[in-house]
Amino acid sequence: MSTVYALLFIVATIVLVLGLARKIVQYAKTPAPLKIPTTPAPVTQAGVVMRMFREVVFFESLFKSTKWTWIFSWMFHMGLFVVLARHVRYFVDPVPLPIALIQPFGIYAGFAMVAGLGGLFLRRIFVDRVRYISAPSDYLMLLLLIFIGFSGLMMAFLIHTDVVMVKQFFDGLFTFSGGELPMDFALIMHLTLVVVLMIILPFSKLLHIPGIFFSPSRNQVDNPREKRHLAPWAKKLEES
Amino acid sequence: MAKAKFETPELSEFVDVPNIEDGAMAHSTCFVAKPEHQEPLNFPGERVEDWHDKAIEKMGDLLSRYRSFRVYLDSCVKCGSCTDKCHYFLGTKDPKNMPVGRQDLLRKVYRRYFTFAGKYFPKLVGAADLTEEVLDDWYSYFHQCSQCRRCSVFCPYGIDTAEISMAAREILASVGVGQKYCNEIIAKVYKIGNNLGLPGPALADTLEGLEEDVYDEDEVAVKYPLDVKGADILLVTPSADFFAEPHVDGLIGYGKVFHEAGVSWTLSTTASEAANFGMFIGSYENMRRISLRVREAALELGVKRIVFGECGHAWRVAYSFLNTLAGPFDFLDPDYPVPQHICEFTWNEIQQGTLELDKSENDDKTLTFHDSCNVARATRMGDTPGGQFDIPRNVIKAVCNNYHDMEWDTIHERTFCCGGGGGLLTDDLMEIRVKGALPRMTALQNVMNEKGVTHMAAICAICKSQFTKVLPYYGMDMYQIVSVHQLVSDAIVLNRKTPPEEAPGYGEDDDD
Ligand code: HEM
Numbered sequence: 001m002s003t004v005y006a007l008l009f010i011v012a013t014i015v016l017v018l019g020l021a022r023k024i025v026q027y028a029k030t031p032a033p034l035k036i037p038t039t040p041a042p043v044t045q046a047g048v049v050m051r052m053f054r055e056v057v058f059f060e061s062l063f064k065s066t067k068w069t070w071i072f073s074w075m076f077h078m079g080l081f082v083v084l085a086r087h088v089r090y091f092v093d094p095v096p097l098p099i100a101l102i103q104p105f106g107i108y109a110g111f112a113m114v115a116g117l118g119g120l121f122l123r124r125i126f127v128d129r130v131r132y133i134s135a136p137s138d139y140l141m142l143l144l145l146i147f148i149g150f151s152g153l154m155m156a157f158l159i160h161t162d163v164v165m166v167k168q169f170f171d172g173l174f175t176f177s178g179g180e181l182p183m184d185f186a187l188i189m190h191l192t193l194v195v196v197l198m199i200i201l202p203f204s205k206l207l208h209i210p211g212i213f214f215s216p217s218r219n220q221v222d223n224p225r226e227k228r229h230l231a232p233w234a235k236k237l238e239e240s
Numbered sequence: 241m242a243k244a245k246f247e248t249p250e251l252s253e254f255v256d257v258p259n260i261e262d263g264a265m266a267h268s269t270c271f272v273a274k275p276e277h278q279e280p281l282n283f284p285g286e287r288v289e290d291w292h293d294k295a296i297e298k299m300g301d302l303l304s305r306y307r308s309f310r311v312y313l314d315s316c317v318k319c320g321s322c323t324d325k326c327h328y329f330l331g332t333k334d335p336k337n338m339p340v341g342r343q344d345l346l347r348k349v350y351r352r353y354f355t356f357a358g359k360y361f362p363k364l365v366g367a368a369d370l371t372e373e374v375l376d377d378w379y380s381y382f383h384q385c386s387q388c389r390r391c392s393v394f395c396p397y398g399i400d401t402a403e404i405s406m407a408a409r410e411i412l413a414s415v416g417v418g419q420k421y422c423n424e425i426i427a428k429v430y431k432i433g434n435n436l437g438l439p440g441p442a443l444a445d446t447l448e449g450l451e452e453d454v455y456d457e458d459e460v461a462v463k464y465p466l467d468v469k470g471a472d473i474l475l476v477t478p479s480a481d482f483f484a485e486p487h488v489d490g491l492i493g494y495g496k497v498f499h500e501a502g503v504s505w506t507l508s509t510t511a512s513e514a515a516n517f518g519m520f521i522g523s524y525e526n527m528r529r530i531s532l533r534v535r536e537a538a539l540e541l542g543v544k545r546i547v548f549g550e551c552g553h554a555w556r557v558a559y560s561f562l563n564t565l566a567g568p569f570d571f572l573d574p575d576y577p578v579p580q581h582i583c584e585f586t587w588n589e590i591q592q593g594t595l596e597l598d599k600s601e602n603d604d605k606t607l608t609f610h611d612s613c614n615v616a617r618a619t620r621m622g623d624t625p626g627g628q629f630d631i632p633r634n635v636i637k638a639v640c641n642n643y644h645d646m647e648w649d650t651i652h653e654r655t656f657c658c659g660g661g662g663g664l665l666t667d668d669l670m671e672i673r674v675k676g677a678l679p680r681m682t683a684l685q686n687v688m689n690e691k692g693v694t695h696m697a698a699i700c701a702i703c704k705s706q707f708t709k710v711l712p713y714y715g716m717d718m719y720q721i722v723s724v725h726q727l728v729s730d731a732i733v734l735n736r737k738t739p740p741e742e743a744p745g746y747g748e749d750d751d752d
């Protein structure tokens with residue numbers, strides 16, 4: 001059983017890394033032929049970095065829009081971020097200082113994440129506009145994350161999985177020396193769902209993660225009069 | 241065409257976010273382009289036999305050429321943030337007029353043909369085949385988007401439905417299902433030089449008429465020159481400025497400003513149109529061809545600067561795209577940005593003190609300002625971000641004593657489109673135009689009631705035409721919409737008795 005999981009994790013990691021890399025290369029290679037930043041936009045590259053920072057860390061545009069969505073979404077993402085950071089300790093030894101420092105917040109983050117996801121799920125069901133635009137995959141994605149969070153919290157509070165053993169398993173995975181997973185229900189569910197998430201990420205709307213960095217309306221400098229912007233295929237038009 | 245039957249929405253103090261009514265605007269459509277409108281633009285005359293395959297092929301082509309299109313189709317998380325931001329949704333309740341609803345019409349096809357999930361699990365991810373019905377939906381709903389970019393302000397990834405609409409329209413046109421209104425106009429630009437099909441002699445006549453009008457009123461010979469070689473400034477303005485009300489009062493104003501500033505300027509017959517409908521139909525090639533006329537006119541007339549008149553989408557193409565499409569402009573005076581907006585020009589002159597302005601001339605009015613969508617969210621004026629909001633207001637306040645803004649969430653980057661932008665300014669789309677104006681009309685009514693505003697100024701030919709038509713539907717007066725330079729025109733004191741053209745040394749390299 002542990003070997004099966006070891007293999008699953010290897011496959012999932014390969015799919016995730018190659019899948020994302022393929023998309024990133026594709027985005028990077030596709031030209032943006034025209035200057036289309038949503039204005040007012042920064043007039044310098046440094047300004048664009050700041051704008052992107054505010055979008056990624058504070059969800060600035062979402063904040064301008066709907067406060068409820070923003071609260072739930074931000075709780076979920078920040079929760080997720082802290083929880084993910086906290087997971088680093090299962091994979092590396094010794095634990096880096098910043099990870100050790102956020103350790104105490106980990107539990108709150110876990111709850112915040114699940115609560116935020118719950119709020120988003122309710123919004124999807126009860127707001128008729130959001131219900132209209134939701135496909136089955138949109139609900140399933142939220143459920144998947146909710147169950148990941150839920151099973152994680154269960155291990156932290158109810159079942160108390162043998163963390164040392166888990167760590168040895170992943171250690172073994174990295175060194176290809178093998179290792180045993182503790183076979184309790186919460187952990188198996190948690191890991192299975194994480195594998196699923198890793199595999200679907202490059203094929204789903206989770207492409208918003210690389211997407212935001214390539215969004216021309218957010219990542220372009222507002223300087224079309226000062227600097228001529230020309231895509232390679234547009235240049236060819238000029239030569240013909 | 242028979243007047244369409246529909247009800248104008250009631251104005252109340254707030255625009256409530258409505259409950260959705262599926263299919264409420266499914267009947268809305270506009271005339272399809274005929275072969276004579278399609279072919280000059282290099283599109284097939286009528287719907288091609290293998291439209292399905294050709295449409296998918298075109299989509300693939302656009303995916304490889306436009307990063308925006310590709311990233312936006314992939315990235316939407318269906319968060320719903322944009323759903324209540326579109327004036328057309330607020331005015332019609334049709335969920336396919338929610339920005340994401342509109343995008344999904346195309347996204348579901350993208351997913352079906354271009355993504356793993358959509359190929360193998362179409363039901364799960366809401367992917368669908370491209371059918372006749374889907375194509376009809378595209379035609380209907382992508383002509384209910386004014387490409388105003390309001391949705392992109394509120395989307396966490398900046399997804400701009402305008403980009404999707406443009407791509408959809410290009411796909412439609414490339415399989416032979418173009419829109420008559422836009423394509424007919426573009427064909428006219430190629431043939432005659434402007435959207436209205438106003439030939440050179442008629443233009444010359446009109447301008448002469450303007451000179452007489454101004455002389456009769458002010459007894460000063462303000463010139464409205466056409467095709468004058470060696471002038472400093474080439475003015476490119478929307479052709480509606482040549483005769484439509486209130487546009488023409490704006491043109492009179494530009495002339496007076498140039499006159500008082502003591503600069504020589506000219507219009508051009510071949511580039512007698514600022515608007516560039518190539519953007520509306522998403523066609524880079526057509527947009528470029530239209531833009532190149534401006535470059536050619538500037539070269540031929542030997543001007544040093546290019547200034548654009550009051551027009552919203554035109555200013556987007558001018559400010560954001562002209563350098564790309566028709567640049568580089570290294571043959572012009574490097575001391576000035578290329579192109580400049582007439583408001584930038586006028587504001588500079590006001591700051592330098594070259595204009596004498598009598599604000600009391602506008603005391604019969606209390607003004608507000610409508611930020612045109614494409615000026616607000618796709619361009620800039622001046623050196624600092626947000627100059628596109630401040631500079632027109634500064635100009636208005638320099639020529640008027642009474643000014644009040646509309647509510648904060650309906651101006652600046654949050655401004656609502658007039659309802660007629662992006663190629664919808666045609667009578668066959670009257671219903672969507674009237675309903676889409678609801679949020680702007682509401683904000684205007686509020687500021688009229690609360691602050692006693694009497695007039696709304698705008699710097700866009702489409703906004704001006706649209707409001708002239710739509711204000712009466714909401715029980716207001718069509719003359720309440722005014723040009724910014726109409727206000728300037730009324731306040732400006734003409735101190736310079738001879739036009740700069742008659743000053744010594746003017747136009748020396750001109751043969752006649
Ligand atoms: C670059 C970092 C990221 C940014 C800026 C970002 C931003 C956002 C925003 C603004 C939303 C909309 C919230 C909403 O649903 O209303 C969202 C949704 C979502 N994000 Fe992220 N995100 C990021 C990273 C991630 C990561 C790493 C995951 C990993 C699982 C993720 C999973 C999701 C999911 C599942 C939703 C959909 C929520 C729903 O269905 O309502 N995001 N993201």
Ligand code: SF4
Pocket residue numbers: 325326327328337338339342384385386387388389390391392400401402405657
């Ligand atoms: S661009 Fe404007 S008209 Fe089009 S969907 Fe977005 S908000 Fe609506």
Ligand code: SF4
Pocket residue numbers: 315316317318319320321322323339340394395396397398399
């Ligand atoms: S705001 Fe952006 S991500 Fe959210 S539903 Fe609209 S288009 Fe999609």
